[in-house]
């Protein structure tokens with residue numbers, strides 16, 4: 841979990857896969873490693 845838990849989850853959902861962890865072609869999202877969260881803070 842990110843350290844700042846006051847942030848709404850929608851603010852750190854991966855914007856590449858919209859938090860699904862999977863991209864449109866069915867493969868794992870490379871931006872978030874399939875966890876659906878923007879762990880890179882981009």
Ligand SMILES: [Zn+2]
Nearest residue numbers: 854857869872
């Ligand atoms: Zn993603």
